[in-house]
Structure formats: structure tokens, C-alpha cells
Amino acid sequence: EMSQGTVSAADVAAALAGAVRGALGPRGGRALLVRPDGRALLTRDGLRMLEALSLQPPTARAMAACACRHRSATGDGAKTFVLLLAAVLGAMRDGSPRRAARALPAFERRVLERAVARGLRPHLRCAFPAGGPGAELEAAALEALLEAYLRGRLGPGERRAVALLGCELCARCGARRPPALRLLCDRFAQLHAAAAGLPLARSRVLPGVLLRRDFAAYCPAGGRLRAVLVTRCLRPVLAAPGVECAVRSERQHRAALRWCGGRTEAVMERLRSSGVRLLLSGVKQHEEVIYYAKLHGVSVVECLSSEEVALISEITGISPYDPAGDSVQREIAEAAVVTFCQPLLLGSQRYAHIGFSSAGAFQPHCLVLCAPVDAVNEQHAAALHGAFTMLLQLFREVGQECRAESQNGASGVVSRYSPATETQVATESIACSSSQVSEHQLGGCRDETTAQSSDLALQESEHPDCMSPASAPGPQSKELNVCTDGTDSAGTHTVCERADGINESHRKHPAVCSHRNYSTAVVSTATLCEHLGVDKGPEKAGCGVTQSCPCSILEAGSVLPVGGYFEILLHYYIRQYAKQVQQSAVTVISNVVADALLSIPKALYGTERNGFTKFYLETTEALRKNQPLPVNEKGLESVYCKYQLVTSVLHCVTELLNIDLIIGVKRPLTGDSNLF
Template sequence: MARRLQLGRLEQEAAALAGAVHGALGPRGGRALLVRPSGEALLTRDGQLLLQALSLAPPTARVMAASACSHRAATGDGAKTFVVLLVGVLGALRTAGGGGLRRALRPFEARVLERAVAQGLRRHLTSALPGWEAEAGPLEALVEAYLAGRLGPGERRQLARLSCEYVRRCAPATAPRPQVLSLLSSRFAELHAPVVGLPAAASRVLPGLVLRRDFATYCPAGGDLRAVLVTEALRPALSVSGVEFVVDSEGQYQASQCWITRRTEAVMKHLHSNNIKLLLSSVKQEEVVIYYAKLYGMSVVECLSSEEMALISEITGVSPYTPSSDNLCREITETTVVTFCQPLLLGSKRWVHIGLVSVCGFQPHCLILCGPVDGVTEQHAAALQGAFTMLQQLFKTVDQREECEAEGEIQNEALGVSIWHSSAIQKQLVIQNTSCNSNQISEYQVKAHRDETETQIVDPDLQGSGNLTCVQTDLQMPSSPMSHIKEVNVATEADGSSIEVQKLPARWEHPMQDSLLDSTKDCRAPVLAAHNANRVTACEHLSVGRGLEKTGHDVVAFKTGRSCVSVLQNRSNSLIEAGSVLPVGGYFEILLHYYIQYYAKQLQQSELTIISNVVAEALLSIPKSLYRTAEQNSFTKFYLKTMNALKNNQPLSVSEKGLESVYCKYQLVLSVLHCVAELLSIDLIIGIKRPQQKVEDYDSGDDS
């Protein structure tokens, strides 16, 4: 049966998915009761679990749910907001004119969405990375806001503090954060231990690893111990796979058994001679191996999972040991040092607790998660694993497309410099960049205007001298990257003369006008996250494009004649820098809604304008859902207050303390748009129902 795909039908299916997760959305959301096939009940707010529990018959609905779950697995967040935004986009598309706008989705991303982020949204962003080492504030605010959509208030505060402590212990100051967070996310099942029957407040962080096995044999030993990994039985078998072992008499069989026993004893004696005190095995060892292990004072842990063995190998850098006739006389080099090895009683279970010496940046610790029942510990573990996945995205950047770089060439001349005098000794410079497209000033070099209107920054005291003195400057980040350019004068240090800065033409107008030029106003925008480190000195014989050290930002040098001044330019070829965050509560959606609408008005193509308005209006569906359970008209008040602050170039009033990753939110918008494009590319759905066929054997000879 074939049927045409209608946009209204897609909207209904998406609305049904959104209805299933809508009640669990946001910090005020409730929990849904899921009954597993085993009959076990589970209370959860996890959007991925809710979508996976649905029995979806329409293939397009399954595509929507799979796309939401894929986005959740990649970024650790956003399964519920994915379907809410999807409903908004499909509904707005149906109202605007149907699926014929699909071809405008990709140009919209390149020409409107990225421009709205680069030229508008970026000025409101702050970075969570500078305070990562010194304090737990940004990290805890991110994790607690993430857990707010999954756990109750008391649980989320406690687990946020616990997870922050866990990250700090596993990742010392010198450790690369992305690699550590990646390991915490991918190996979280092996890096935590659930304990049932204890209150959640009993959860804690323990040094070392907790292996979910008991000792096959335990021999206490003090000090550092040497350990080996084993992935095969140490007692050799009579035959191997594919080899036939023929025994002609009982005497031959007894002789074979004696050889096997002597061989096993030789292997264990060789381990003992190399001072091996701990044997970590992924297979179950024979009784004779356990006997000789006790005899030689070795502890044995067997039946470890392949994931646990891989984790230990990754932390210690050792490979499994394989005994053979060639290496029984050599020293065993594939060993690791274990600082302690002891049994650990957690609840009613007895497990193995070992301390490993790490050869990588990750310092092994185990997170003990306690709860009254299994379902609670499972929810806590899933929420924390998602939080570590989300934190991993914090270190990623989003680069601009080549299409935007080509457009940026038109706007390269709109570069203005505002300079003012702050004291008798120190000159402060503000570099205002009116083009945030990706036509970036090349690293350590800027192309100055070569005509009569070239910007000149000359100190009269330096004219005629053969050397250049060092001029220290403080960077002040503009509150608006698109403000108009004005002429200002800068007083010199001693004689009161001034330096003229000629006016440069601005090609673009920004909705936030004249926000840069008030030198007495505090540049209070969140973009000043790294402003304390933004100092640079233009030193002797400094030339454009040479002799500048990389400081993590682009350095721009304006040179005329023999003098030059260098300043830090907070500008890169990225749409979203690593560590970019915004307050929670719908600020990202409203800001992006505002800037998409603004830049869409400058377009001449009607399809791009329509699709821009569609996405801009759909973005509001997320904060509308977040504020639905609050007081009456709370969303309207929040929306009008935020929009009024944007139009009047005032700082946003933030009431929430939580933070959210801008990278994850931006990827959410892209994922929804790609899902919409995939759905709209389906022209026909063909349902095929085949009756069950019986398999019969026919003899070809009987048919003749």
C-alpha cells in the first residue's frame, strides 16, 4: 500500500512524541512510569528512555525518535527538547507553505544561522573554562542544570557536587580535560559501583578501581605489588581447537596429565620468580592454578569482563601476558604496579578494590552510587554518564563554513579602532570589529589600508627615533561587535599632544548601535570571561606579521612608519569557541530567535526569509514549554523583558544560576533541521505486508 507523505501527518506524529515527553521536560517536569518486559517498574525523566519505550508503528515516527536518540547519544543532552523543537519547525513549515521550503534549509544554515551566531549570539557568551581549575562554580553550575531535567532537587545538588569532586580527582591540573571526560563517559559502567540498600547520601568517591568480582584466592601483601593481566587459562589443555588428540592407553593419559601439571607449576613458579602478587584474569582458571597461586602467595581475580580488562590496560599501558615455552626463562615485562589490593564490602556484596598507577593523565577513581533500589542507582548512573558526555562537548568548537568566509570578504573594510586615554602612563585600546564573518585576519598579520585614509597611530615622541619603545595596552572587549565608528582622540603621555584616528567606513548596521563608544561604561558582557589575561605589549622593532608570539588569541598589529601598537583581537575562525556557555532558562532560544529575525530582514530571497521566520518562531516553543507550569503569563513576561533588554542594548537580567553548553544547543538546532530535511525528502511510503510462507522441500525428481 502506497501513500503520499503529508506535512500535517508528520506534525501529528511529532506532536505525539512530544506529548510523551512533554510532562518530563525541564526542572519542573514530572516522572513517567515505565514497565519493563520483565515486569519491573521504573520512574524516569530521561527522554531517551521514554522515546525508546514507545511502540511506534509509523516509519517516519521511528525516524524522528531515532534522530532524537542519536543526538542524545552524541551530545549527552536534548532528547526531549529535540522533539519539542521538531514539532515547532514542522508546524511553522505547514503554516508557511509546506515542504517546498526544504531546499532553503541548507542555505539558511550558512547564510542566516551562522551569521546570527557569529555576529549576534557570540557577544552574549561567556566561558566556563577559565574558572575550571580554580573553583567548582562553572563546573557545578553546568552539571546541576543538566541534572535538573532528570532528577529531583535534592538529588541533583548532591550528585552535582559529587560528580564535580569526581572529575577533579580523576583529572589533576596537568591532565587533558577532553581525554579524561571522554574516558569517564565511555567507561562509566566500569568506573562506578552501584550499591543497593543504602541512602543516596552515602555515595562517595574512592581512589582506585572497584572490580565487581570477589577474589578467587586472596593473599594479603603490603606495599606496592606487581600484577599481570591474563586472557587465557594458565593450565594448558590436552588439545587445542582443530587438533585431534589421540590417547592409546591409560598410561599415555596419565603421562599427559603429569606434563600438564608440571607445566602449570612451571608457569606459576615463573610468575612468582618475577615477584607477581596479583593475577587479573578474564577467564576462569583451573583449580590447579588456584592451588599454586595460594602456594606462592598470589591473589587471583578471575572472570573479569573484556571492558574491565580494556580499562585496566588503557590506564596502566600493559598488555595481557601469554605464557609460552619461549618466555618462561625471561623476565616478565608486561606488569603493572598496584599500590593496594584488598577486598571491599559494599552493601551485601564483596568486591575487589585495587589501586593502579596510571601512565596517562587519568587518575583512576571509582564513584560509589548508593540508592534504596536498583532503579534509583540506574537513573543516577545514566544521568551522570550523560553529564560527562555533555561536559566533553564543552571543549569542542564550531567552525564557520567556507560560504560564510566568502561573504566576509565584502565586509573586511568595516574594521574600526576606538582609542582613549585611561591614565598618564598607560594607553588603552579597543579594537572594534564590525564583521564577524569568517574572513578572519590572518594570524599575527593584518592588511592595513594603503591609501591616503590609512589608519595611523603615531607617538610624536617616537618620530625620528631609530627604536620603538614598548607600549602596554589593555584590551576592552566591545559590548557590540557591530557598532558604528566614531573619531576619538588619545592624549599622549607627556606633552599633551594627541593622536588622530581617522574614521573608517562601516558596511553593516547592527541592532545594538553605539554600544562600544561609551568609554566610561563597563563592558560587562559575558564575553569578558578571559579579559583579565588579555594584555599584550608592542615591543621594540615589532613589525606586522613577524615577531609575535601566539597567546591563544589573534594578535593584530597596526603599523605606520616606525611605530606600531599591537592588541589582542578576540576573534577567531570559529562560530562557537570552546567553553562557551549561557544561563539556562531559554536564553539561548530567545537570543537566537532575535538575531535570526534581524539578519533575515536583510535578505532579498523570499524562501530564506520564510525559513528564517519558521525557525525563529519554532525556537520559542522550547522556552514556552519550560515556563508552562510556572505562574500565569510567565513566558510572556520573560520574553518581553529579554527582548526589551536586547533592543535597548542593556545587560540581560539572569535569575537562574545554572549554565548550559552553547555547543550542545547549537548542535540541537542543526540536528532538528537535518531531521526535517530528511523527512521532507520522503516522497512516498510503501507498506508491504507479506503473509507467512511455509518452507517446503520439493524433490525435483518427483516433478518430472
């Protein structure tokens, strides 16, 4: 437990980092946490650790909330988020908080995004085959990503088996493509079942879906069947809600019951005559429905949850059947095709095992997880769910909407441009030959106008960076013609330098970008003539933006070897690009973030003697000599998730540095309170 008192945000972040540092990476251990109710929690999952901590300071709760939101959105990085946040705040302890907060947007736009788009690009690998992001994820890359992800969450005897189960589930479900993988992520709770008391080796991937209900009526049938989904009782009622039914005698009552029974039998006869042999119900059916279902050979599964009903609808594409009014005699058009239907016993729990024929890209399969106790099963399921969420981020890219804005002639970035600050935004068109790229392009396109003071220069964060000529007139701006085919009217390749860090996929995840209180964009545009050479060094590969995706900071499928390479590379290139910025505040922030990034590999290699020093020197020496990276460990990690982690930490730092006053309210205010 921590109390607020006079503790600074840096001290609070350092305390949080100390709580999670020991469980970071494959060499980390499991944390034993005791909950307020006395229950013990043994885990390596950063999200579960932060949720279980009893945090009293408001700043600590805000930090944990930001880390949890990032983890929920990207599936990775809760512990790394806390460590990087603590390192950044600790380095800013002696500086001016407001000045640092104002410099962060300019740093992200002018240094961080250029370091990623230009410096990191030659070192990135692609997890997709030659077909691009439209093709499915490579099997080898899938296994490397899953096993590396699970290293920091499961023990050495578990992660390999769980990773293979995840690969098999993705392969059988067709979840190497975005639509099927998204359904697997959203409905993972309904697509897996747990069996306690069995070893992990007994875990299996089964075809079909396991419904957490037993059959209310089971009539064995072979071959392909038709199934109907209902969400209300099939036995008619005498009166609708709000309508009274007057029964004046016992004879009338018996006649009404006979009518209800006859109507129920007619419905079941209609289902049977239409070839329906399985009834899936979201509510409990009347005993007469069960009776007539058995009489006509129709199996019934009732009391399905709303999530299970939604899953069946998504897989099969059918809507619930409603035999109201005269529709009893109508043709049943929306019926699912079922290949098998049978009960299944897992431990002491009975399930309805049903094989649905899919109407989409997702092929229904379910995962049966076995473990000695339920707590271990929960950890395995949570780790796999986070891994699938992480895999979904591979299909996202950063900065793609810049090209769409240029083609459509409109910008989706909020523009705040005024003549008073016209000198702060400049565009530059640079023509180059196809044989070489000048040092000016390699170093990044500098602004034509230097800010008069650091505070004035920091106001650039209030203006869009990627502006069309029509929206940014002025004597300092040169016209830039962007063509959809990647060339301008003069025949030179035109590239819009992209650095706003938010694309359409981010807007779908407000948890990651909710702290962004400023607009970001690019300050300059450049024309390039070469494709990116992956086998070339940074000096030979230009700015690292390809013709096929001219406005992207990161392309879909970008991965790097696991083990701290992203942090070392970003540290190296932030230092390199910070030297070209003529603003002292941005340079200071660049050095702070660059040094803070090293705290991650330091924690990863902290248990080895001189492990980090050796790793750092080998990697930086290879960068200086333009040699391949010395990869020592197997496994890959998503660069998109790592990049979003850095930007999310910077946004969290901005929020924390802008806090003026913390007010503690002991009890909620009510309307009856006497305030005066």
C-alpha cells in the same frame, strides 16, 4: 500508541511533544510509562521516554531515532529536540514542503550561523580559565553545569547530592581535561557500582577500580604490588585446536598431566620471583593455577569482562601476558603497579577493590551509588553518564577547520562549482580602520549578486561558501589573502566568515550529522580590525569573531545561563539577520525557526502565570538597550550542545519534508517467496 493513517508529520511531532512536554525542565514532573510487557517506568529522562514509547507511525519512529541519536552524541536535548521539531513542522504545515526543504540549507548558512557567530558571541561566557581550552575546566563552572543539567532529570532532593558526587569524581579522576574526561565517559559503566537498599547519602567516590568479581584466590599483601593481566588459561594444554594428541597408555596420560602441572607451577614460580602478587584473568583459570597461586602467595581475580580488561589496559598501559613457548623464563616487562588489593562487600555483591597506578592523565577512581531500589540507581547513573558526555562537548568548537584549510591551501568541503552558477558565489574584501566598524560589517556581508528568483537563489546550498581564490575564479570574485597570523598582506586583519556548521568533532559523531544531505559553506568573506568586546553590545562588538580564532562560529568552552536564554537570544538575532536577506523563502524560514525557538522557554515557564511573557520582555528589552541579561537562575548550559540541537532538528526536518512515499511491509521478504 499512535497509528500512521493519514496523520501528517506535524501531527505526529505534536503528539510526541505532548508526551514529553510535562517532564521538561526543573519544573517538570516524572512520566509514568507502562511498557508492553507490563513493567512501569517512572522517569524524567527524554531518551528513556522515547525508547519506551510504543510508536507505530514510521515518521514517529524516525523522529524518535533522530532525537535519540542527538542525545547519545551530545548527552543532552532529547525532549527539547522533540518540542523544537514539533514547533517547526507545525509552522510549516500550510506551506510548500519541498520549497521549505530547499530553503533550510540557505537559512542555516546565511542567517543561523551568522546569528550565532556574530549576535550570540558578545553574550557568551567561557567555562575555561585564562589558559584556554588546554587548561582544565573551572570548578565553579563544572558545578554549575552539572547541577543545571541534573535539574531536568532528577528530583529536587537528589540533584544536588548527585551533582556534588559528579564534581568530586571529575576532580579526583583529573577529568577536567579532555583525555581523562573521554575515558570517564567511555568506561563509566565499569567505573561505578550500585548498592541498593542504602540512602543516597551513603554514596562515595573511592580510589582505585571495583572489579565485579570476587577473588578466586586472595593472599593479603601490603605495600606496592605488581599485577599481570592475562587473557588465556595459564595451564598448558596437550594439543592445540585442530591438532590431535595420541595417548596410547595410562602411563603416558599420567606423564602428560604431570608435565602440565609442572609447567603450571613453573609459570607461577616465575610470576612470584618477578614480584607479581596479583593475577588478573579475562578467562576462568584451571584449578591447578588457583592452587599454585595460593601456594606462592599470588592473588587471582578471574572471569573479567572484555570491558574490564580494556579498562585495565587503558589505565595502566600494559598488554596481556602470554607465557607461551619458552617465554616462561623471560623477564616480565609489562606489569602494572598496584597500591592496594582487597575484597569489598557492597550489599550482597562482592567486589575486588584494586588501586592501579595510572600511566596517563586519568587517575583511577570509582563511584559507589547508593539508592533504596535498583531503578533509582539506574536513573542516577544514566543522568551522570549523560552529564559527563555533555561536559565533553565543551571542549569542541564549531568551524575551526576553516582556518586550517586556508593555511594548507586546500579545502575539506566538497566543492561543486560551475561557470553556470558562478554569479551565485561572491567574495568580498572590506578594509576597515582599527577605530570603528561600519554598519555594513555589522549587518553581515551581503552577496554582490542578487538571485534572479527565489528558487535560483536556493541553489547556493549546492556550492561551498568558504572558497579559496584559486578554486573560485571569476570576474565577480575578488582576491582575498588569508594569513596565518590573522593579517593580510596590506596589514589589515582578515577573517574568514565561518558558517558550515560541521567540524572535525562532528565527523566523529555521525549520529548528529547523518541527516545532512547538502554541503554548507560561507558566501562571503570580510576583513575586520577589532577584537571582540565581550562587554560591548552587538553593534559595538563587530561580527563577534576574534582574532585568536578567526574562523570559528563557536569557541570551546562557550556557555550561557540556563533557563531559555539561548533560545531568546537566537530568536532575537535570527530576526535581526533575516531582515538583511533578500530572498523571500529564506526570510520565511527564518521567521518560522525564530518563532519555533520560543516554544522551549514557553514550555519551561508554562506553569508560572505570565512567567514567559515577563522573561521574554525583560530579556529583549535588555538586548535593545545593550544591557546585561537579567539572569534569574543559577546554572550554566553548553552552547555547543544547544547549537547542535538546532542544526540537528533542521536536518531532521529536511529529511521528513523530502519523504515522497511511505511503504509499510507487513512481513520480511525471503528468497523462497513467490512474488509473481
